[in-house]
Amino acid sequence: xxxxxxxxxxxxxxxxxxxxxxxxxxxxxxxxxxxxxxxxxxxxxxxxxxxxxxxxxxxxxxxxxxx
Numbered sequence: 001x002x003x004x005x006x007x008x009x010x011x012x013x014x015x016x017x018x019x020x021x022x023x024x025x026x027x028x029x030x031x032x033x034x035x036x037x038x039x040x041x042x043x044x045x046x047x048x049x050x051x052x053x054x055x056x057x058x059x060x061x062x063x064x065x066x067x
Contacts, residue, residue, distance in 0.1 A: 004051065005041045007066035008033075008058060016063070023057040 011020065017033040020040055024031030029044035042054055055065045 001043055002046050003041065003043050004054075005039050006055070006058070008038055008040050008063050009066055010063040011035055011038060019061045020058055020063065023061050024054070027053055027057050029054055029057075 008020065011017070011033060012035065017035065020033050021031045024040070024042060028049055029042050031043075032041045033039075034041070040058065044054060058065050
């Protein structure tokens, strides 16, 4: 398992948290949003998901991945 923290712009409320964490769950990753820091801590299996897929899943929800 790999852990990465991504800087994400545009998150501001509980709906944002649910959207991003839900998107991580859908692709088989685990994500924990920190609204104050504007980050998402992601844990994923590199043999099943790529970092690019994670970034795409977040951006598909309408947020911008800065890292």
